[in-house]
Amino acid sequence: MDFKRKIETGKLVVTTEVAPPRGTDTTLLIEEADLLSGCVDALNVSDNQRSIMRMSPLGVAHVLQEQGHEVILHTTCRDRNRLALQSDLLGAWNLGVRNILAMTGDHPLLGDTMGTKPVYDLDSTQLLQAIQNLNRGHDIMNRRLDGGTGFMAGAVVRPDPNDKMQLLRLKRKVSCGARFIQTQPVYNTEEFKEFIEKVSHLNTHIIAGILPIFSLKTVKFINDKLPGIIIPQEVVERIKNSTDPAEEGIELAAETIKKLQDVAGGVHIMPIITHQHTEAILKRAGMLH
Amino acid sequence: MIISRQKDLQVLFEGLSPDDSFFVIGCGKCAKKLRVGGQKEVEEVFWRLVDRGFRAVGWYVISTACSINSWEEIASEKPEIDDATAFLVMACGNGVSVINRVSGMKAYPLLDTTSIGGVCDDYMLHEQCAACADCNIHLYHGICPYAQCPKGLQNGPCGGSIDGVCEIGSERSCVWAQIYEEAEKSENLEVFTEFHPPKDHSKKVRREGLIEKI
Numbered sequence: 217m218d219f220k221r222k223i224e225t226g227k228l229v230v231t232t233e234v235a236p237p238r239g240t241d242t243t244l245l246i247e248e249a250d251l252l253s254g255c256v257d258a259l260n261v262s263d264n265q266r267s268i269m270r271m272s273p274l275g276v277a278h279v280l281q282e283q284g285h286e287v288i289l290h291t292t293c294r295d296r297n298r299l300a301l302q303s304d305l306l307g308a309w310n311l312g313v314r315n316i317l318a319m320t321g322d323h324p325l326l327g328d329t330m331g332t333k334p335v336y337d338l339d340s341t342q343l344l345q346a347i348q349n350l351n352r353g354h355d356i357m358n359r360r361l362d363g364g365t366g367f368m369a370g371a372v373v374r375p376d377p378n379d380k381m382q383l384l385r386l387k388r389k390v391s392c393g394a395r396f397i398q399t400q401p402v403y404n405t406e407e408f409k410e411f412i413e414k415v416s417h418l419n420t421h422i423i424a425g426i427l428p429i430f431s432l433k434t435v436k437f438i439n440d441k442l443p444g445i446i447i448p449q450e451v452v453e454r455i456k457n458s459t460d461p462a463e464e465g466i467e468l469a470a471e472t473i474k475k476l477q478d479v480a481g482g483v484h485i486m487p488i489i490t491h492q493h494t495e496a497i498l499k500r501a502g503m504l505h
Numbered sequence: 506m507i508i509s510r511q512k513d514l515q516v517l518f519e520g521l522s523p524d525d526s527f528f529v530i531g532c533g534k535c536a537k538k539l540r541v542g543g544q545k546e547v548e549e550v551f552w553r554l555v556d557r558g559f560r561a562v563g564w565y566v567i568s569t570a571c572s573i574n575s576w577e578e579i580a581s582e583k584p585e586i587d588d589a590t591a592f593l594v595m596a597c598g599n600g601v602s603v604i605n606r607v608s609g610m611k612a613y614p615l616l617d618t619t620s621i622g623g624v625c626d627d628y629m630l631h632e633q634c635a636a637c638a639d640c641n642i643h644l645y646h647g648i649c650p651y652a653q654c655p656k657g658l659q660n661g662p663c664g665g666s667i668d669g670v671c672e673i674g675s676e677r678s679c680v681w682a683q684i685y686e687e688a689e690k691s692e693n694l695e696v697f698t699e700f701h702p703p704k705d706h707s708k709k710v711r712r713e714g715l716i717e718k719i
Contacts, residue, residue, distance in 0.1 A: 381685050443667050444668075
């Protein structure tokens with residue numbers, strides 16, 4: 217059953233994320249994706265994540281689909297205006313991409329290419345609405361197209377039950393067509409449950425983000441580069457005191473997944489560098505049989 | 506008010522030709538108020554030119570650099586202006602452009618224009634207006650997100666807005682947090698529940714390059 221069908225029928229999904237290469241060599245990308253064969257429903261392909269220049273996610277999606285993987289194409293509003301976004305989406309559909317994750321995109325000031333002009337002609341809700349139009353066979357100006365798309369569109373959220381603005385924004389994303397939502401990493405499962413209670417009335421499929429921590433270096437990376445994500449001290453202590461931090465990281469991630477299985481519509485695994493432990497995490501969490 | 510800031514004069518001076526004769530021009534409106542183009546700053550630049558060995562023939566603060574009816578009037582106030590071969594202008598880009606147009610002289614900008622803003626209680630307010638030619642600021646409780654959000658978002662904050670702080674720097678507050686505060690105060694969260702369609706940029710583009718009779 218493909219990702220779209222699973223979302224439509226309310227099944228538990230497992231997604232994960234791969235980063236496009238910083239160059240043309242796709243060897244490592246394919247090796248990483250191969251580690252995930254049979255473990256996950258779809259691979260997210262990021263779009264110049266954190267504004268760091270990498271291969272176009274559309275090019276990567278094509279490579280991965282050729283290898284038999286289903287992808288969720290990240291589409292951000294940072295680098296393309298409404299003309300380019302729509303035409304890329306039409307191209308993506310013709311290349312076989314069926315799932316889109318619509319995002320505003322990190323500001324270029326956070327990235328590696330100084331002096332970049334930010335675009336943001338649309339925001340993520342406007343992009344979601346444009347995708348709805350394409351799905352109806354119309355462009356953003358409501359003109360009929362010669363063949364439309366049938367994308368499964370999704371969006372992202374920081375699952376903070378106390379951030380009223382983000383909750384309102386999530387509601388609007390859903391009303392603009394986000395049929396699945398992938399969240400930022402979850403460490404505090406009680407807080408996540410509170411978040412789910414607050415958004416349970418929304419007609420969408422919420423997939424909890426899991427960012428496994430295999431070392432104190434990962435803790436430092438999250439604290440320095442990913443603002444808003446708070447790692448509980450207990451988690452840091454367990455990694456710190458472990459003789460095998462990688463094994464402890466697998467256990468921690470699996471424990472989190474088990475606690476989330478009944479509340480979330482799935483999990484989205486996004487380790488920082490490699491997927492070498494992703495299968496082990498899913499097995500430990502009972503998500504693979 | 507047009508917000509400008511002074512360029513690095515050291516770098517600017519390195520690009521000037523020693524064969525030119527310079528006349529420094531300030532602006533009595535925004536640049537003066539922001540203390541980047543009033544008499545004090547203009548005189549300072551004049552004397553720095555002299556110290557650096559450049560030929561500096563004079564200085565003058567025009568009442569409004571972007572609104573000049575007669576260049577002859579200005580030239581008659583400061584006859585030494587005729588000895589200049591280049592102007593150094595301490596005004597916003599509008600001022601430099603108008604001075605260039607009315608004088609027909611080479612004009613170097615000494616300021617970088619950053620935004621349309623204001624001054625309130627001695628504080629400079631940056632980016633209050635993006636001159637989008639499609640104003641709907643009333644929908645946002647008097648705070649324009651198109652001008653003040655680094656991404657110009659019109660449908661609420663991005664995910665980088667955390668605890669009221671903007672993703673591009675901890676010293677910047679998220680404009681959407683301010684809008685939310687105002688919306689809560691007025692018990693009207695409509696701006697967060699209504700969908701705002703993409704902006705019509707054609708309204709702005711249509712006026713570029715036009716010269717219209719007032």
